[in-house]
Amino acid sequence: MRELTAENAELKRAIVAGDRAAVRRQRDLGKHLARERLAMLLDEDSFTELEIHRRHQSQGPKLDERRPFTDGVIIGSGTIEGRRVFVYAQDFTVFGGSLGAAHAAKIQKVLDLATKTGSPIIGLVDSGGARIQEGVQALDGYGGIFRRQVAASGMIPQISVVLGPSAGGAAYSPALADFTFMVRDTARLYLTGPDVVEAVSGERVSHEELGGATVHGERSGVATVVHADEGDCLADVRYLVSLLPSNNMEPAPVTAVRGASRDMRPRLAEIVPAEPNRPYDMKAVIGELVDDGEFFEVHEDWARNVVCALARVDGEVVGVVGNQPMVLAGVLDRRAAQKAARFVRFCDAFGIPLVTLVDVPGFLPGTEQEHEGVIRHGAQLLYAYCEATVPRIQVVLRKAYGGAYIVMDSRSVGSDLSLAWPTNQIAVMGAEAAVNVLYAKEKPAGDPDRARLLAEDYAERFLHSRYAAERGLVDDIIDPATTRASIARGLVMLRGKREPRPRRKHGNIPL
Known part of the structure; x- marks a missing residue:
């Protein structure tokens, strides 16, 4: 951090943090100060701060007598592993990190700079929400931030770190980001707080139960990644940035290059x-397919029946x-389809090739799924893949049935x-289910031996490993041990792929 030898004492205090009581409260909650977080996130001595002198110009209770520098948010630019990023860090020790006109203008500025320079934007969120004394100016400030986030979507990576x-309205900024990190026990994300919930519905709920990291990591899917502490969280943000354009x-x-095109992995057949x-x-x-067995998984605890991850194959970043x-x-169910669809669209927006590993018995049946819109969510995944123009490699490991295939x-x-592996079964449904449909009038279930023979006959005719390949729907049946090598060679073959699209404003994905 640069020295400010000629500035007054008030400005120097602003560089450290807010008042002592506010700093103590942060410490008691196990939270770091805004500048400490930036030091943990960015390369050493790489941060250049902007608009440190800005103050609010509003009138109102508890505002007239306090006009601290920074106005509760630190903005600027630094590097992560030598690559340029833009950042803002809300400072809870100044007005509780609340957002007013000046605070919003600073975040808008750094979003504009990130977009103009083609650099990732990272927001460290720690805010009580809109500054009530500034009224509609605060709401207008949020609107300006959201509009810029939407304009930058698909152009620069956006990462929100909720600490x-x-x-309230502030919750939409993390929701608009490409990746949202949260820290257990301290992060809170909700539109209406516990007091409002109780006043309206009579339901008593804690801050953690309503909008804690576990809730958003496991149930709502808002949190992409959840960590136990700030140090691990910010280190993981650095790792993510290393994988992104x-x-x-x-x-x-x-x-x-790791020589993946010649790398045999016999353990795959054992797994x-x-x-x-x-x-x-x-x-x-x-882990067997990617470099060093390392990958960055998104939404690990939400919709766990599908895995989405960023990794490298022979040094090249891929989405899996x-x-x-x-x-x-x-x-596949509605949540899994939605999770995978968003991930596919992110990878496509940023030119990251896709590798899809298929072993799916179908969509989850039931009235709950149908009533909750599994058709619509499944269509989102379908839309995402159909729209994607990046190199795309599919590997069918075992079964691939019905619409899920x-x-x-x-x-x-x-x-x-x-x-496809030799164990692949690509069909409308499995053998037993097919027999029950095809021979429904004969009720084969009442004769187990006949049902077994019919299933074996169906499998031999329609589920054998060459069935799809003989019809040109599979390019090659590969030894499982060669899967990593085959993917690596496929990525080289597809490098430079171009797929023009018809002119249109945009499609209408079934949201």
């Missing part, structure tokens, strides 16, 4: 059982989507390269 409260016109950072109904951990498969047989047998980046929706 304290973010209530600076903007949609630049490629993601590439590391050294995945040949029997189609036996579970296994798709994350273990991903895979069904998770360990959870609900890997079926189609939406998991099948050849019919535009997959560039479709590979």
